[in-house]
Amino acid sequence: MTTEFISLSDPLVDKDRAALLRAGELLRQGGLVVFPTETVYGLGADATRGEAAEKIYAAKGRPSDNPLIIHIASPEEAERYTETTPLYYRLAEAFMPGPLTVVLKAKASVPLAVRAGLPTVAVRCPAHPAARELIRAAGVPIAAPSANLSGSPSPTNARHVRDDMEGRVDMILDGGDSDIGLESTIVKIEEDGSLTLLRPGAITPDDLAAIGAKVTIADAVLGALKEGETVLSPGMKYKHYAPHTPFYLLDGAPEAAAAYLNGIRGRLAVLCYTGDADVFATLRNAHPIPVGEREDLFWLAKRLFSLLRDCDCGQYDAIYAPLPPPRGLGLALYNRMIRAAAHHIITL
Ligand code: TXA
Numbered sequence: 001m002t003t004e005f006i007s008l009s010d011p012l013v014d015k016d017r018a019a020l021l022r023a024g025e026l027l028r029q030g031g032l033v034v035f036p037t038e039t040v041y042g043l044g045a046d047a048t049r050g051e052a053a054e055k056i057y058a059a060k061g062r063p064s065d066n067p068l069i070i071h072i073a074s075p076e077e078a079e080r081y082t083e084t085t086p087l088y089y090r091l092a093e094a095f096m097p098g099p100l101t102v103v104l105k106a107k108a109s110v111p112l113a114v115r116a117g118l119p120t121v122a123v124r125c126p127a128h129p130a131a132r133e134l135i136r137a138a139g140v141p142i143a144a145p146s147a148n149l150s151g152s153p154s155p156t157n158a159r160h161v162r163d164d165m166e167g168r169v170d171m172i173l174d175g176g177d178s179d180i181g182l183e184s185t186i187v188k189i190e191e192d193g194s195l196t197l198l199r200p201g202a203i204t205p206d207d208l209a210a211i212g213a214k215v216t217i218a219d220a221v222l223g224a225l226k227e228g229e230t231v232l233s234p235g236m237k238y239k240h241y242a243p244h245t246p247f248y249l250l251d252g253a254p255e256a257a258a259a260y261l262n263g264i265r266g267r268l269a270v271l272c273y274t275g276d277a278d279v280f281a282t283l284r285n286a287h288p289i290p291v292g293e294r295e296d297l298f299w300l301a302k303r304l305f306s307l308l309r310d311c312d313c314g315q316y317d318a319i320y321a322p323l324p325p326p327r328g329l330g331l332a333l334y335n336r337m338i339r340a341a342a343h344h345i346i347t348l
């Protein structure tokens with residue numbers, strides 16, 4: 001398949017709107033279109049057609065039991081596909097459009113291929129202007145997972161998408177670097193009106209609690225599943241975001257980390273907080289890569305997936321990074337990084 005590339009301007013101008021109309025038409029015809037969102041790039045298909053959604057699984061190499069998120073242009077559109085509740089509308093008022101995905105009971109109108117046979121479905125109303133314009137142009141909701149090959153980090157720019165998806169999709173819309181860089185927060189609305197946090201993101205547990213919701217963090221967010229434990233979100237059981245180069249997390253003070261790395265052979269990429277870069281600068285075989293300040297994790301969130309792709313180019317024998325604190329935005333980083341590192345945490 002030939003993939004068409006289209007570069008969008010920011011803000012969108014008339015020629016971009018024309019391109020988005022064409023992309024919408026492609027989606028209606030059952031095609032695959034990669035589009036930017038504020039979190040990561042999405043690989044979209046018409047969510048009302050099971051056979052279009054099935055193409056997504058094939059293009060990504062994604063297991064068919066891992067359901068897709070339906071992207072809608074306004075929160076009310078969820079009515080057509082899900083059983084909404086008052087809490088859904090409280091969440092919508094506080095966080096939509098934005099980086100929040102809500103899992104609700106599905107209506108029969110949602111193809112089984114989209115929800116991987118589950119009785120529930122995930123909905124998200126993205127904030128990115130191009131994503132919103134595309135959903136409107138398509139006239140149908142867009143089913144979209146992150147636009148990476150299954151198992152590699154989510155794409156946060158069009159180069160990543162091209163590396164993974166060229167020849168597998170009809171069109172790639174380039175909207176520059178993703179603002180947030182980590183996938184949306186996913187919550188499930190439970191029968192008793194509480195929320196289960198299935199995947200942490202830029203909207204933190206504190207943000208959710210601030211609207212009066214009772215939030216339980218699913219066990220899989222902070223660690224591996226133990227035997228016999230049920231998987232609440234099918235995606236959690238798959239290995240994720242894993243670079244081919246061995247990746248380790250360092251839990252301890254930067255000085256202790258530097259002393260530890262001093263004893264390791266090979267060429268090392270060392271992600272470090274900017275204020276700690278000097279501590280690692282004296283190591284002979286390590287390349288310190290500053291990732292922003294410890295107190296401000298937004299920079300690391302925005303760049304993490306990109307850094308993992310860049311460090312995985314064969315130039316390094318191993319990649320090291322500080323273990324982020326599992327609080328606030330750090331919880332989302334912790335969740336992604338322990339998976340990328342296959343739980344290899346070095347306690348110093
Ligand atoms: O930020 C995002 O959410 C991006 C952009 C493109 O919107 N999308 C994204 O999709 O990250 P994906 O497919 O890579 O991750 C969606 C996660 C998967 O782990 C999946 O298992 C879970 O959402 N999920 C989808 N439907 C679900 C459901 N009904 N119940 C529980 N988990 C669900």
Ligand code: MG
Binds near residue numbers: 145146154
């Ligand atoms: Mg994904």
